[in-house]
Amino acid sequence: MKRAIVSGAAGFVGSHMCDRLLAEGIAVLALDNLLTGVERNIEHLRGHPDFEFRLQDVTLPFEVDSPADFVIHMASPASPRDYLMYPIETLDVGSLGTRQMLELAQRKSAKFLLTSTSETYGDPSVHPQVETYWGNVNPVGPRSCYDESKRFAEALTMAYHRHRGVRTSIARIFNTYGPRMKLNDGRVVPAFMDQALKGEPITIFGDGSQTRSFCYVSDMVDGLYRLLLSSEEYPVNLGNPREMTIGEFAAAILELTGSHGGVVHHDLPEDDPKQRRPDITKARRVLAWSPVVTLEEGMRRTVEYFRAVQPRGDADVPAEASV
Numbered sequence: 001m002k003r004a005i006v007s008g009a010a011g012f013v014g015s016h017m018c019d020r021l022l023a024e025g026i027a028v029l030a031l032d033n034l035l036t037g038v039e040r041n042i043e044h045l046r047g048h049p050d051f052e053f054r055l056q057d058v059t060l061p062f063e064v065d066s067p068a069d070f071v072i073h074m075a076s077p078a079s080p081r082d083y084l085m086y087p088i089e090t091l092d093v094g095s096l097g098t099r100q101m102l103e104l105a106q107r108k109s110a111k112f113l114l115t116s117t118s119e120t121y122g123d124p125s126v127h128p129q130v131e132t133y134w135g136n137v138n139p140v141g142p143r144s145c146y147d148e149s150k151r152f153a154e155a156l157t158m159a160y161h162r163h164r165g166v167r168t169s170i171a172r173i174f175n176t177y178g179p180r181m182k183l184n185d186g187r188v189v190p191a192f193m194d195q196a197l198k199g200e201p202i203t204i205f206g207d208g209s210q211t212r213s214f215c216y217v218s219d220m221v222d223g224l225y226r227l228l229l230s231s232e233e234y235p236v237n238l239g240n241p242r243e244m245t246i247g248e249f250a251a252a253i254l255e256l257t258g259s260h261g262g263v264v265h266h267d268l269p270e271d272d273p274k275q276r277r278p279d280i281t282k283a284r285r286v287l288a289w290s291p292v293v294t295l296e297e298g299m300r301r302t303v304e305y306f307r308a309v310q311p312r313g314d315a316d317v318p319a320e321a322s323v
C-alpha cells in the first residue's frame, strides 16, 4: 500500500485531500498544528485503519519512521484574515516548514507536492495569469507575508529538485471554495454566504468590479491528485477559469439564499488584486484536467453546508455535514 504524508491536513483543502487519498487506497499520515485548521475537519477519519493524525508543527524538526511515497505540503494559513493575523507563522511555514517537508521527501525518496497560490502573481499585469508570468508582488506590503512565503517555497522546491534530485511538483491554487471552509475566515465565499444567510447586507470591498474565479474543492483536489502523480516539475495553475465580478457574485448569493439584505460597500484593502483568473491551458494539457462542477452546483452544495453549521454559530465543521 502506498503512503502519503500530508501537512495542513486539518485545513479546508487538506482534509478533502486526505479523503481523496484514502479513497484512492493510499494511507495517510496527517500532520497539523491546528493553527488555522480544526480537528473536526478530519474527525470522520478517526478510526480509519489507513489514517493517522499527528499534532505537529512542521516548521520544527520531526521524524517519521514509516516509509512514504508522497509528501504533500499544504500547511499554511491561507485566508487573508489568517495570514494577516499570523504573518510570522506564515513566513515560517513557507520557509522553514517547506524545508522540513522537502528534507523529509528527500529522506524517503518520495514525490513532493507543494500547494502554492495564485498570490504569487500579486496584482497581475497579465490577464489571465499564465505560469510563465513572474508576477507583480509588493514585497513589503501587508500581504507580502503570504505571497513572498509562497514564492520562497516555490524557489526552495525548485532548488531541491535541481540540486538534490527530489521529484517535485508545484500547484498554484486559485480561489477554492466548498464545505469545511470556516465561516469567519474572511474569504469571499463564506463571508458572503454567512451574511446572506443571516439576512444581513453583503459587504463588498470597493465598487465590486474586481473579478475573481472560484473552483469547487472536489475539482481542486482532483487537480492536485493528478499533479501528484505527474512528472511536471514547473508550476501548474489549478482553478476555475470562469471569471465574474464580485458584484455579480454577491447578487448570485443573494438569489441562491433568498436574502433581501442587499449589499454595502467598504474601502478596498491595500494590495487587493483587481483581476484574478487562471489560464489552465497547461493543466488541461499535462494533467488532462479541468473543473467539472458548475458554480451554481458548487454554491448550492456550499450554501447547504453553511445552512447546516450556521445556526450553531459554529465556524468549524461537523463531520456529518454533507459535502
Ligand SMILES: NC(=O)c1ccc[n+]([C@@H]2O[C@H](COP(=O)([O-])OP(=O)(O)OC[C@H]3O[C@@H](n4cnc5c(N)ncnc54)[C@H](O)[C@@H]3O)[C@@H](O)[C@H]2O)c1
Pocket: 007, 008, 009, 010, 011, 012, 013, 014, 031, 032, 033, 034, 035, 036, 037, 038, 056, 057, 058, 059, 073, 074, 075, 076, 077, 078, 079, 082, 093, 097, 115, 116, 117, 118, 172, 173, 174, 175, 176, 177
Ligand atoms: N483555499 C484556497 O482558496 C487556496 C488558494 C490558494 C492556495 N491555497 C493553499 O492551499 C493550502 C491549504 O489551504 P486551506 O484553504 O485549506 O487553508 P487552511 O488554513 O484551512 O489550512 C491550512 C492548514 O495548515 C495548518 N498549518 C499552518 N501552519 C502549520 C504548521 N507550521 N505546521 C503544521 N500545520 C500548519 C493549519 O492549522 C491548517 O489546518 C495552503 O497551502 C494554501 O496556501 C489555498
